[in-house]
Amino acid sequence: MGKKRTVGFSRFSEVQTAWLFMAPGLVLLALFTFWPIIFSVPLAFTNYSVIGETSFVGLDNFKRALSDVDFIASIKNSLLYMIIVPFIQIISILMAILVNRNIAGIKFFRAAYYIPVVTSMVAVAIIWGWLMSSNGVLNYLLMSIGLLDEKINWLSDKDTALWALMFITLWKGLGYYMMIYLAGLQSVPNDCIEAAKIDGASNFQLITRITIPLLKPYVFLCTLISLMAAIRVFDEVFVLTSGGPGNTTLTSSVYIYQQGFEQFEFGYSSALGLIVSFIIMFFSIFIFLFNRKGGVNPY
Template sequence: MTLLSAVETAVEPETPPRNRPSAARRVVPYGYLSPTLILIVVLMVVPIVMVIGYSFRDNVIVQENSVFAGLANYSKVLTDPDFLVAIKNTAVFITVSMVAHLALGLAFAMMLNTRLLGGVTKALFRLVYILPWLFTIAVIAVIWRLLVDPAGVLNYVLQTLGLIQEGVDWLGDPSKALWVVTFANIWSGYPFFMISLLAGLQGIPHDLYEAAAVDGANPVQRFLHVTLPQLRPVIISMAVLDLIWTSQQFALIWMMTGGGPLNATEMLSTYTYKQAFSEYEFATASAAAVIVLLLTMVLAFFYVRQQRER
């Protein structure tokens, strides 16, 4: 009896087989996701497919019977001098804005993270620095149009200081309009970078700075070898996002200059809009939109890849 009891104890009891979820239970998660999926399909997938289809046809929307044009619309867009100017202006606009956003955002974030300022002073500076982010694009465009008007505040200050003799038409001068619009975009966008980088700075362990100081590193070396490496994931993510967002900037440019004067501030977004709703060349506008979509997808690919590596 003792041996038989030992054998029965050694044998593990069989676990009951798990019941496989029924077909109805497997469908339940998709039921919860269905409203979002339907919205994505209706509001994103269908319009994108329609625009791609329009880009390969001629006389779309304005005529009932459109004809297949192949790559003619793409060839027309890529050889259009206005489109080439828009690409150059967009490249300058994006590059200067991104570099300035990161530089200003990091500088202000480090100032707000320093221990040299008191709590009240930091709170006041945070309120002032975050104000541009609270305004809508329409308000920002109106503010800057009033500031740079020939009879505006900027010219008044410069004349008072004796730097200019008469009012300058900042948005009417082709050599200055692009830089004014870029500066307005920088002013409206740097608070987001400041907040993100400030959060990154506050997440750096203070022990790293103490260890670097013990090793004899000066403030510049601590910034280069401690701060920047720790902020590298945040900086890369913000830079890629800024490339995507700035390349699609439309409202600020349209409300300030409308792409003028003389195409000085023409961007890919304003070029596409004009082709569709000013020239009524919807096929050409669709081709330009597809090109912008491809460029944005390339940037989005690098962003997703960076996030996966992180």
């Protein structure tokens, strides 16, 4: 009996210790994430004023959103941004396969691929703004090999600005998803790979018929994360173009920010945020419904 009590007390102490370590983070999340989300729901049905009277307007903010040309354009751009999701997953899987090798200097390459993830978006914006300017390195290289006849300001041209931002997002996020897939690859038993090689499987067959099916839970997780990030993209757009030229790079998050913190229409901004949240929820449910069992089964 005494032994059981000791074990129970030990487990209870471990739970208390775990909550103690999580407490600072949970407090910050409650203050700066959960509370604003909860408060924004009733705020979406009001005409909120910082200095004046706040009045209940019902569904007027949502009706206004449906006829708001700029908001509709921002939603289209956010949905178009989802094009990068399959590319970022495929490339990051290939990168993870490349760095999942026991060769000299492999840790250096893993760190190098991950550097863009931890680099400040302001620093990234300065670098890519210089590279993609009309007198930048990108134009020089493309003109020197004959792919361009005249200079293009990639971030100021209506035809190229959004695609340039997508490329920057792709470049910056590859290392993050590569590390997740690398963790998944290291859990894949080598017996499966060796058996397939003995049976004469090519490298392409190893990737498509063994590696990716075993990585299916990781693919599902990364696809879900990257899809939500694509719809909510903010940093790159806000720092590099602020939604311009015109509204060709205006995304939903940037427009919500502009309405809330530049126009001070917090009620309308909250309503827009709820609409975007429902869009993200729809795509998340869609991914969950099409998810199937896969990956490594330890049993």
